[in-house]
Amino acid sequence: MKAKGGEYVWFDGKFVKWEEASVPVMTHALHYGTAVFEGIRGYAAKENVFVFRLKDHMERLHRSAGVYSFSINYSPNELSDATIELIRKNQMKESCYIRPLTFVGLHGIDLNVTRDSPTHTVIIIFPFAKYFKGDGIRACVSSWRRIHDSSTPPISKAAGNYLNSILATQESKRNGYDESILLDRSGNVSEASGENIFLVRKDKIYTPYTADSALEGITRDTAMTLAKEMGYEVVERPIPRTELYIADEIFLTGTAAEIVPVTSIDGHPVGNGKEGPVSRSIREMYGKVVSGDVKQYRNWLTAAW
Ligand SMILES: Cc1ncc(COP(=O)(O)O)c(C=O)c1O
Incomplete structure (x- = not known):
C-alpha cells in the first residue's frame, strides 16, 4: 500500500505510529518470504463497522503458520480482540481492509526456521472500498x-x-x-x-x-x-x-x-x-x-x- 492507512498499527501487542512501525533490513521474511498473512474486511453499516469472519481468518493465519513451523505469539482470540482495539484506536468508522501479518524476524541467513525462531505479528488497517471497478x-x-x-x-x-x-x-x-x-x-x-x-x-x-x-x-x-x-x-x-x-x-x-x-x-x-x-x-x-x-x-x- 503506497498511502498511509490508519494512524496506528498493532505491532507485537503495542500500538505503534504507522510511520514508526519498521523492521531491520536483515529481517528473514524480507530475504526468504517467510511470512504468512490474512486479508479481512470491515464493513461500515448501521453506524458500526462489522468485521467479517474475524476469528475464521485468525485461525487460518495460525494454520498457514503451522505449515512452516512459524510460531505466532498470540492466539486467534487475542488477535481478534487486537483487531477490534485497533479499529477503535484509529477511530475507523468507514469500510476498511485489515491485514494481519506474521513474519520471521532476525534469524540470520539460516533456513532452518523452527518454532523457536523469532516471529513478529502486525495488524494494519486502512480504508477500503471496491477492489475491481465496474460491473464485471x-x-x-x-x-x-x-x-x-x-x-x-x-x-x-x-x-x-x-x-x-x-x-x-x-x-x-x-x-x-x-x-x-x-x-x-x-x-x-x-x-x-x-x-x-x-x-x-x-x-x-x-x-x-x-x-x-x-x-x-x-x-x-x-x-x-x-x-x-x-x-x-x-x-x-x-x-x-x-x-x-x-x-x-x-x-x-x-x-x-x-x-x-x-x-x-x-x-x-x-x-x-x-x-x-x-x-x-x-x-x-x-x-x-x-x-x-x-x-x-x-x-x-x-x-x-
Ligand atoms: C490466491 C487466493 N485465492 C483465494 C483467495 C480468497 O480467499 P478469501 O476468500 O479467504 O479472502 C485469496 C485471498 O485471500 C487469495 O489470495
Whole structure:
C-alpha cells in the first residue's frame, strides 16, 4: 500500500505510529518470504463497522503458520480482540481492509526456521472500498501454472506464494485483462491470482477442489454456504479449462474482490457477457450478510463499536 492507512498499527501487542512501525533490513521474511498473512474486511453499516469472519481468518493465519513451523505469539482470540482495539484506536468508522501479518524476524541467513525462531505479528488497517471497478471483469487463463502442494503449498497463505500470483497478474495486465485464472499442475482450473472461482451451468454451481491448488477461501466457504441455503446445488470437482468457455456464468470470490462476475474469458463472452442471475443472487445475498441484514449470519460479524 503506497498511502498511509490508519494512524496506528498493532505491532507485537503495542500500538505503534504507522510511520514508526519498521523492521531491520536483515529481517528473514524480507530475504526468504517467510511470512504468512490474512486479508479481512470491515464493513461500515448501521453506524458500526462489522468485521467479517474475524476469528475464521485468525485461525487460518495460525494454520498457514503451522505449515512452516512459524510460531505466532498470540492466539486467534487475542488477535481478534487486537483487531477490534485497533479499529477503535484509529477511530475507523468507514469500510476498511485489515491485514494481519506474521513474519520471521532476525534469524540470520539460516533456513532452518523452527518454532523457536523469532516471529513478529502486525495488524494494519486502512480504508477500503471496491477492489475491481465496474460491473464485471474480463479474465484470461494465465500461461503461468498455479503453485502446487508438492512445492510451496497453496493451502498456506504464505507471502512467498504471491510471487506466483504476481507473475500471473503482470501478464494479464500487460495483455489488457483485469484478472488471471491459473490452471493447476495437471491443467485443470485452480483459482484466480487472488480469488477462488465458481462456474454455473444450468443453475448448478461448480468449483474446483481446494486440492486442485486453491486456497481454502473464506469467501468461497461463505458463497457455498449461502448458495446451498438458497437452494442451489454446489459441486466441488475438477474443472477443465474449456469448461470456462461454455459456462453460463462465472464468478470469483475473495475478501478483497468480494463476489464478482467474470463477463469474458480469453475474449469469449461468458453467457450473454453480463452478470448472470445466479451470480447476482449470491452477490446480493453476500452484500446483505456483511451489512448485518441477515439475522441467521450475524454470528459471522464482529461489531467494532
Ligand atoms: C490466491 C487466493 N485465492 C483465494 C483467495 C480468497 O480467499 P478469501 O476468500 O479467504 O479472502 C485469496 C485471498 O485471500 C487469495 O489470495
